[in-house]
Amino acid sequence: MAEKTTYIGTAVVRSDALEKVTGAARYAGDLKFDRMLYVKLLRGKYAHARLVRVDASKARKLPGVKAVVTGTDFPYRMGLYLVDRTPYAVEKVRYYGEPVAGVAAVSPEVAEEALGLIEVEYEELPPVLDLLEAIKPGSPLVHPELHEYEHVPAIFPVPHTNISNHFKIRKGDVEKGFAEADLIVEDTYYVPHIQHSPLEPHAAVALYDREGKLTIWASSQSPFAMRKILSQSLRWPMNRIRVIGPYVGGGFGGKAGLNVEATLVPLAMKAVGHPVKLVCTREEEFRDTFVRQGMWCRLKTGVKRNGRITAQEFEMYWDGGAYTEYGVNVTRAAGYSSAGVYDIPNMKTDSYCVYTNKPVGGPLRGFGHGENHWAIEQHMDQIAHRLGMDPVEFRMINLQREGSTNATGQVLHNVGIGKCLEEAARLIGWTKVTGPGKIEPGVKKVRAKGIACMTKAPAMPNDAASTAIVKLNDDGTVVLNISAQELGQGAFTVLSQICAEELGVRYEDIRIYPVDTDHGAYEWQTVASRITYSCGRAVMEAARDAKRQLCDHASRYFGVPAGDVDVADGRVFVKGDPSRRVPVATLALGATLPDFSGYGGPIVGRGKFIPEGIVAMDAETGQSPKPVANWTYGAQAVEIELDLELGKIEVKKVAAVYDAGRVINPVTAAAQVEGGVVQGLSIGLFEEMKFDERGRLLNPSYVDYKIATAAEIPEMLVSFVEVPQEDGPYGARGIGEHVMVPTPPAIANALFHAAGVRVKRLPMTSESVRWALKQE
Amino acid sequence: MLLPFDYVRARSREEAVDLALRAGADGKFLAGGTDLLVRMHDRQLRPQMVIDLKGVSGLQGVSCCDGEGLVIGAATPLNRLIRDEAVRSKYGLLAEAAHTVGSLQIRNRASLGGNISNASPAADTAPALLLYEAEIVTWGASGRREIPVGEFFKGPGATALAEGEFVSQIRLPVLKERSYGVYLKLGRTSAVDLAIASVAALALEGGEVRIALGAVAPTPIRVKEAEAILRSRKDEGAIREAAAAARRRAAPISDIRASKEYRLEMTEVLAARAIEQALAGLAAGGR
Amino acid sequence: MLHNIRVRVNGEWVEACVPSHRRLLDFLREDLDLIGAKEGCGGGECGACTVLVNGEPINSCLVLAVEADGAEVLTVEGLGDAKDLDPVQEAFVQNSALQCGYCIPGMVMSAKALLIRNPNPTRDEVVEAISGNLCRCTGYARIVDAIMQAAQAADAAGPAPAGRAAGHAPAAEVSRAGGE
Incomplete structure (x- = not known):
């Protein structure tokens, strides 16, 4: 008997590869x-x-x-x-x-x-184009009818204003926290509108x-x-x-x-x-499709001389655009994750979604988090330098760990961020930094390193669920009926691996077909890095269900107890007796017994998953014992080269480490990270939607909205930490969005280490860096 | 999708001119199409007639006449130019500059004639042509003209071309001395971008250093003031002075790619670097 | 205005009548149902529509179909199929050098063109060859790896033909080009 093949943790070839390299893959426009x-x-x-x-x-x-x-x-x-x-x-x-x-x-x-x-x-x-003007009393209203609009309970519009959602965190006592602090650091940050640009x-x-x-x-x-x-x-x-x-x-959320x-x-x-x-x-x-909202924020943090954070106050204003039907949830997500990866005892967060006469804000890969971490992760470096501490050391003091609470008061367990940060620092060759870079006269180019952490939870309703159906064909091949979408992230590959692993058939024998709501198993949405986690669990259960039926058939077929049969490599066999085995095909539609009577019938396995135990956040305080399904942590370190005369940043090397819980496919997982790093780099250095004074977009093309080309790619070192997710398949949790979140602040921190300057407004263009250098 | 128009492939220079004169403002010449078709796609232009020049004799290829420099057909794709041995060996600066235009796919279509006829202040090949003192050969209602490249550009999108007239060839006069040219272009991304600012410098064995700027004035410009500084001195101080002179000549605008102030500063930075590198290249043997 | 054109597409001569404003990209996709080349921007900036015309990669969104009269056009469909992949395609599969896949036909054609012209490229040459092909998913690294590997594989296997364009297939008639 062949050894049972293990597909988990294996780099099988992507299931969509042949279709895509031959040009056979069809997209809606085809x-x-x-x-x-x-x-x-x-x-x-x-x-x-x-x-x-x-x-x-x-x-x-x-x-x-x-x-x-x-x-x-x-x-x-x-x-x-x-x-x-x-x-x-x-x-x-x-x-x-x-x-x-x-x-x-x-x-x-x-x-x-x-x-x-x-x-x-x-x-x-009169157009409402300035975010901070839009929230002032007397501003023209984009939606005077806001108070009449229906919304989900987790959204809090402020009637007769331009504020379509006001999310709040009230944790501990911030005034007391600031009173205890030896140092208070306060700053403002901005991210512009950007486009997914699939x-x-x-x-x-x-x-x-x-x-x-x-x-x-x-x-x-x-x-x-x-x-x-x-x-x-x-x-x-x-x-x-x-x-x-x-x-x-x-897709990237768009x-x-x-x-x-x-x-x-x-x-x-x-x-x-x-x-x-x-x-x-x-x-x-x-x-005219979803864009990522612009966001302006003010962040204030109190810290003890020993490096321990005592309090944080965070105000975020989101440039939500003309309609915020989806954007309101971005505001919410950024609010409940506003502690970042840190254990902060006293917090006050206000996150406002604001209507403006701009394109429609919506979800973009890691929504809310790329934006708030741009502020948080620079802020942490700023505090560390004010304290004369190394940024990694300072973070280590404040990281969330076993028993810590996050912004929502949730008590955390199995937190992998410490390992991620250590590993990212090791991979980049981190050496202690205790202050801004100083430029020696005559030097034209400098190199420096920077680091940033992140965490994110899926921002979804508490009933976001998945189902899966496993159908066996006559010949033992398998139809895996799921309705996750293949966006390029490798969902079909990873879900097929899970199915193959659980059912005992060959990965190559599994097919997933395009989503069809009339025929397909239910899936909420392919968003929030939730497919491996949520749909993966449903597939696991469906495959196990199908396998149980197969073993039941086999038990009658071989005349042994069901516990004595197993399935592997597309064969059903009696354990311990290699001579008694048949291909799955023999039992797929039922078993034909020795008297030629039929038994069982065609096999259809079913599975479902809903994250359990999620409790709505309190409307006034944002507190909840379990506000979201799970948290994924990660850290990135970068090394940049800065051309001091041009102001141009080149990212030379990136080390990215994520706690994936369990890596199902090391190649597709690493590929996700690489893609995210480069998207993050692109957002960090190039991307901004620019509007004129009448609200017209000035750069709706790749001519003037630049995204990273192949000429920008850094050396990328990718590594995973595996602290299992309790309810994830094999312990897996999502990483797809997370991987672009910390890249821009890591670059910003490297810029400070290179030349002692900060650009607190994205993107860090050559021009903006040059002006920052001149001011210094 | 493009909106309907009539396409005609001109068989001779005369036919091309005739068609263009008849079409008037509704007519457009087509060579590589990498600018024209983009503008038509973006609905910025809607010509009724597109006159393809690629079949007109004399508009394709590079010919080398001994002792008389080089003649480049205006419709020659940039990649052909870049790969041409005569261009690379004697007019390396032009090859280098052409190499920074768009992507590989674009350079397989975009032509030298098109690059200058569009008269973008940022046209990458223009500074090199200024420094090689190219003659622009045109055909129009009054027949053949030769226009010194320095008189060809009249402003953003404006040239010395009359109605119905097109560029048929670019003549590069013979360069007897060894030389070394450098083209420095600052874009946002490292590849496939338009210049925020660009500087070309050409160091000649006889001691002359020529300097031209792109994207920092209504047209590409040559900076004789900077060149004069370098005629007798080539030390660090002279390079700094020449770069400052380049900056003084620059008259950039602020646009979506960069501010006027940044362009001014970058002109100086790039000019100093280009001069330095051109002198070093010449000292190392030149071309 | 309509034009009768004859184009050799993936080894087969195709005759068609196209209006002046028909782009090569639309001709391939709409008239010949060769949907491998994609429209990503229509402005020559993204490279998703890259095909080879007379062996050179071009953006088919910036070429009129009538301009391709008499030319040899190679699209991803002319490279290989699942049973017989071109070494470039094989290397993309093996290196997992794809995600959403939308840029991949163009990327593969740019890679193919590079290897026809330069069978032993450096990494920098590979980067230059694909810097006109945007990809939002992969971060490019695996694509560069794949092209380097394809070059090595082709090197080991001896000179490869430029595509699998067959010689004597009958010309397909395309009765009419839509669009007007």
């Missing part, structure tokens, strides 16, 4: 159907304006145009956490670029010509057929959530809505929830029987 129509959207030309008149009559008459819709045709509000958004502007446009009308026509050329025939009369309203722009096809059923094919991280939002908004039963999700060409797909629904309903297709242009991708 789909083509008979009778298909092409959609173009007319977009608003003001950041804030009343729609006085929208006249599409000429467009409707253009030959080849099959459907035209405007906001009043479909005034349904939608939203995942706060129901504040219509697919097309109704009465008002609230950002420059908001859809005003949509056209479906026989060709994209005709659709675009039709857009030019739609007459729109605007009455300009290489695949948003794309979707919608069909409303003659029986009144809506089918959407979409590049989406959230087929089931999309169905739910549409069902709730349209008051349709879910069995009238079907969402199919082919491969996603990069394809979560309901997005551009909503604009297709009324067009499809007017062009009955015609699939209507929208592929966003890169300009639309930059401006």
Whole structure:
């Protein structure tokens, strides 16, 4: 008998590799159907304006145009956490670029010509573009109707203001904490709006057929959530809505929830029987899909001379944009993680989501955390230097550890951050730093190291659940029916590994098909680094269920107790008797007994998972014994070279260490880290959406919104710590988002060590560094 | 997706000019298309007629006439130029500058004629052409013209080309002395970016050092004031003075890529580095 | 304005009638159903639409279909399939040099073009060859590793043909190019 193959911790080849290197993989934009129509959207030309008149009559008459819709045709509000958004502007446009009308026509050329025939009369309203002005009393309101909007209980809008969520942490007694402090450090930090910029722009096809059923094919991280939002908004039963999700060409949060797909629904309903297709242009991708909100914050920390933090006060203001249906949750996530990786006894955090007349803020990889850690992790270095302590040493004193509490008062166990920090420091060759870098005269380039930590929990409702179905084919191959999305993170590979491990079949014999809400097992969304953890558990259970059935068949087939049979390498066998074995195929549809009677029947295993024991945070204090499913920790150290004359930072080396609990596939895990590090580097050095004084985006293209190219990649050293997650499969927890969070602050800290300057506003462009150096 | 237009492949210089004159403002010449088609895609331009010049004789390739320098067909893709032995050995600065344009894919299409005809202040090949004192050969309603490159650029997007006129060749006069050229370009990313500021320096065996700037004035400019400083002295102090002179000549704008002030400072920094490296290269043997 | 063109795509001559404004990318994707080349930006900045024209990598979003008349075009579909991968594709698989996959056909074609021109590239040359191909997922490192490995593999196996473009396949008729 062959040894049981162990797939856990093994670098199997990605299950999607062949499809993707041969060009066979299909994405939403690759789909083509008979009778298909092409959609173009007319977009608003003001950041804030009343729609006085929208006249599409000429467009409707253009030959080849099959459907035209405007906001009043479909005034349904939608939203995942706060129901504040219509697919097309109704009465008002609230950002420059908001859809005003949509056209479906026989060709994209005709659709675009039709857009030019739609007459729109605007009455300009004062735009709300400055985040800090927007919160002042008397500011024009972006949503005067905010108090009427439905929202989930965990969101706290402030009626008759621009604040769509106010999240609070009140832990211990901050005044007392500051009174005990020997040193108080206070500073402000800023992150600009940025874009996910997946290489695949948003794309979707919608069909409303003659029986009144809506089918959407979409590049989406959230087929089931999309169905739910549409069902709730349209008051349709879910069995009238079907969402199919082919491969996603990069999501990073931007394809979560309901997005551009909503604009297709009324067009499809007017062009009955015609699939209507929208592929966003890169300009639309930059401006008119979710963006990461800008955030301005003030952070104040009290610390004892011995390095122990006594109190923290944190105010964050989020530039939420025109609609904050998803963005409100970013605010919340940044609030409950506002202690970072530190054990801080007394805390006061206020995180405000603010409406502005800017593009719609939404989730972006590690949302809330990339932003608040930009502040926290620089702040920690600043405090360390004020105390004359090494930043690693200072962090070690304050790190969360066994029995510590975080911002929510949750008592923590099995905390891996200490090991991560130690390992990252070791890998980069950390040597004690106790102050700013000093520039010797005549030196043009300097090298230095910096370090930063992070933690993040999945920001999701307490009922975010997963299911899995394992079906055996006649020949013993397996259909793993799950509805996690393959975004590139390797979900299909890792989930297949778990299935193979538990069921005892070969990894190669398992297939996962594209998500289809009509046929697929339920999945909340592919977000929050939760798939390996949550869907992984469901797969584990489903595979075990299928294996139990297989062993039951085998027990009758071989005439032995069920406990005496096992499955490995696609064979079912009697333990200890290698001669008595059959391929899984023999028993997949049931067992044929010696008298030729059948037993059992086709095998279908089922599994489900919901994180248990999560308790809602108190509305006033944010306190909860278990506010989230789990926390993942990590640390990154970087080495940079700074060109002092140009101000240019080159990242030479990055050491990244994460506590993955258990690594299921070391290659896909390391690849995630590398990708995250480079995205983090890109955000740190290059990325910013720039707006003019009228709220127009100035750089909606790769010409002037630069992302890292292959020429920017540093040497990357990736390592994992494995402190098991109690309820994770084999102890695994998510790392997908975490890996880009600490890169920018680690670079900022290295910059300080190089030249004694800080740039507290992202990105750290050559110009901004140069000015900081000049001021010094 | 592009919006409809008519494409015509001109078979001769005369036909190209004729088509362009008839189309007037609705006509656009096409060579590599890496600028024109982008603007059409972005709906900044909507020509009714696109006149492809790639089939016109004399517009392709590099020819070397003994003792008379080099003639480059305006529609020659930059990669062909970069790989051309005559260009590399004698006009290395042009190859180096062309190498910084866009990506490899772009350089397989983008042409030298297109790069200068668009008259971007940041056109990477322009400073090198200024320093080699290139002649721009054009064809138009009045036939053939030769325009010194220094008189070709008139402002951002504006050239000496008349309506219906196009660049057919770029002539590089013979360079008898050994020389060494350096092109320094500061972008945001390390590859595939437009210049925030750029400086070309060409050190000649006879003692002359030529300097030109990109992206820091309405046109690419040559800085004779800086060159004059270096005619007799090439010590560290002279390099610093020349770099400061370059900065004084620069008249940049603030835009999305950088502020005016940063561009001014970088002009000085890059100029000093370029001069230093060009002198060192020449001392090490040159080209 | 319509143009009759003849293009050799992945070894097969294709005849078609295309409007002037048809881009090579649309011609491949919409008329020939070769969906490997992707549109990422439409402006020549991302490289997702990279295909080889007469052996050189170009952005097919910035080439008109009519300009490709008479040319030889190689797309990822002309490289290899699951049963017979090109060494470049094989190296991408072995190095896990892909995530979402959207940039990969373009990336593979850039790599292929590099190795045709320069079978033994340095790491810097590989970086330069793909710096016009943006990738948001992988951080590029594994892609560079894969291309280096493909070069070594090809080196060990002797000279490789430029793609698997077959010689005598019949010309496929494309009756009409859509779009107008």
